[in-house]
Amino acid sequence: MGLFEVALRRVKIVAVLAFAALAGCTVDTGPAPGPRPQPLPRPPQACTMEYMPVCGIRGRRQETFPNACTARANGFDVIGRGECRPSRPERPVDRPQACTMDYNPVCGRSGNRTRTFSNACMAEAGGFRVIGRGECRSDDRPGPGGSTPAICTREYAPVCGRRGNRVQTFPNSCMADADGFRVVGNGPCR
Incomplete structure (x- = not known):
C-alpha cells in the first residue's frame, strides 16, 4: 500500500465523519415563507337523524346541533348536552x-x-x-239567521255556549258560534 492510497483512505474517512457530523446537526427553520397550505377538507360524514341536542364550539362561536355527530362533522367540539345557553337573553x-x-x-x-x-x-x-x-x-x-251561513267542520271538540240565560253544549265552537252562542267553556256544559 502506497502513500497515495493511505492518504486517499484518510480523506475518505474524514469525508465520512464530516458528513455524519453535518447530518446530525440539521436545524429545522420552520415553515417556508408565504401562505400556509390549507388542510385537506374533511371527508363527508354520514350522521343519523337522531335528536339529542348538544352544544358545540369552534373558536369563540357556540352553536346547537341535533346530535354530537353533526356537531363534529361541522368542525365543532362538543362542550355540553342540550342546547347552548345564550350569553345574552334572546x-x-x-x-x-x-x-x-x-x-x-x-x-x-x-x-x-x-x-x-x-x-x-x-x-x-x-x-x-x-x-x-x-x-x-x-x-x-251577520249574526244568527243572517245572510251568510256558517260552514263548520264535524270535528268533535265539545264546548259550552251561552246566549242570554240559555246554556247549551255544542260539538265544537264553530257550531256554537253559528247558532249565535258565545263559547263560555271547553267541554260539555255542567
Whole structure:
C-alpha cells in the first residue's frame, strides 16, 4: 500500500465523519415563507337523524346541533348536552315559532286590531294576545239567521255556549258560534 492510497483512505474517512457530523446537526427553520397550505377538507360524514341536542364550539362561536355527530362533522367540539345557553337573553320576537295546524279558533288582539286565528299558538306567533276562545265578533258580520251561513267542520271538540240565560253544549265552537252562542267553556256544559 502506497502513500497515495493511505492518504486517499484518510480523506475518505474524514469525508465520512464530516458528513455524519453535518447530518446530525440539521436545524429545522420552520415553515417556508408565504401562505400556509390549507388542510385537506374533511371527508363527508354520514350522521343519523337522531335528536339529542348538544352544544358545540369552534373558536369563540357556540352553536346547537341535533346530535354530537353533526356537531363534529361541522368542525365543532362538543362542550355540553342540550342546547347552548345564550350569553345574552334572546329577544322572543326574533325567534321563529313552530305551531301545529290544529283548528281551535281564538280571537287575538294587537293594539286596536282584533283577528281570528286557527289556534292560540298562531296568534302568539303573529304578535297577538289571545282575548277569547272562538272567532272574533265583529259588528259587520251577520249574526244568527243572517245572510251568510256558517260552514263548520264535524270535528268533535265539545264546548259550552251561552246566549242570554240559555246554556247549551255544542260539538265544537264553530257550531256554537253559528247558532249565535258565545263559547263560555271547553267541554260539555255542567
